[in-house]
Amino acid sequence: ETGVTQTPRHLVMGMTNKKSLKCEQHLGHNAMYWYKQSAKKPLELMFVYNFKEQTENNSVPSRFSPECPNSSHLFLHLHTLQPEDSALYLCASSQGDRDTEAFFGQGTRLTVV
Amino acid sequence: GDSVTQMEGPVTLSEEAFLTINCTYTATGYPSLFWYVQYPGEGLQLLLKATKADDKGSNKGFEATYRKETTSFHLEKGSVQVSDSAVYFCALSEGRDDKIIFGKGTRLHILP
Numbered sequence: 001e002t003g004v005t006q007t008p009r010h011l012v013m014g015m016t017n018k019k020s021l022k023c024e025q026h027l028g029h030n031a032m033y034w035y036k037q038s039a040k041k042p043l044e045l046m047f048v049y050n051f052k053e054q055t056e057n058n059s060v061p062s063r064f065s066p067e068c069p070n071s072s073h074l075f076l077h078l079h080t081l082q083p084e085d086s087a088l089y090l091c092a093s094s095q096g097d098r099d100t101e102a103f104f105g106q107g108t109r110l111t112v113v
Numbered sequence: 114g115d116s117v118t119q120m121e122g123p124v125t126l127s128e129e130a131f132l133t134i135n136c137t138y139t140a141t142g143y144p145s146l147f148w149y150v151q152y153p154g155e156g157l158q159l160l161l162k163a164t165k166a167d168d169k170g171s172n173k174g175f176e177a178t179y180r181k182e183t184t185s186f187h188l189e190k191g192s193v194q195v196s197d198s199a200v201y202f203c204a205l206s207e208g209r210d211d212k213i214i215f216g217k218g219t220r221l222h223i224l225p
Contacts, residue, residue, distance in 0.1 A: 004156075006156075030211075031211040033211075033213075042200075042202075042215075042217045042218045043157075043202065043215045043217070043218065045212070048210070048211050048212065050211050055210060055211055056210065056211070056212065090156050090157070092156075092157075092213075094211070094213070096208070096211040097208045098144070098145050098164070098206050098207055098208030099145050099162075099164045099206075099208075101147055101149075101159040101162060102157075102159075102213050103159075104149075104156035104157040104158065105156050106154075106155055106156045107155075107156050
């Protein structure tokens, strides 16, 4: 248990569906992250939020839409995904400073059919 | 920009063998360095870290020393176990833009 909880753990969705991934942390961290992990790109940063403000959007397609309503919760809204979007989506949080590590959730295994 | 390069895997060793996974970095400033481990079906978790030059991070028998002169942070363990089979990621943080830069990961297989 790392203090970062992701739901659901597994998700299968069709290309026309709309779904959301949820991440929650109660570690008092300021920064929250979405990463995509696939065989082709082992760990790809998607979005960074600090104090609810988006500080990084790493050229992610608009079919992925993040939302950070408060510093403890982070969502990733998904719509009209492609099969190549199938991957493990990891959420992490940190203090955002140089010396402290990030804490990761267990991930959501997404399959797009 | 900042980057982390680590040795390609997979690395396959027999139990009780000596392990080294190489990691080098480029950074514009003075970063902290980290090793994370990812066990099957799990997210990443911190294995060890070092925040200044010549510091040695250690945990669970693993060690890594922050070498500023060679910009390296190689991971070592004297005697690996089957339970060490996992993917290992080297990473750095300069505390700018909240970014943590990860290497591509090295998959380690330990044979009994």
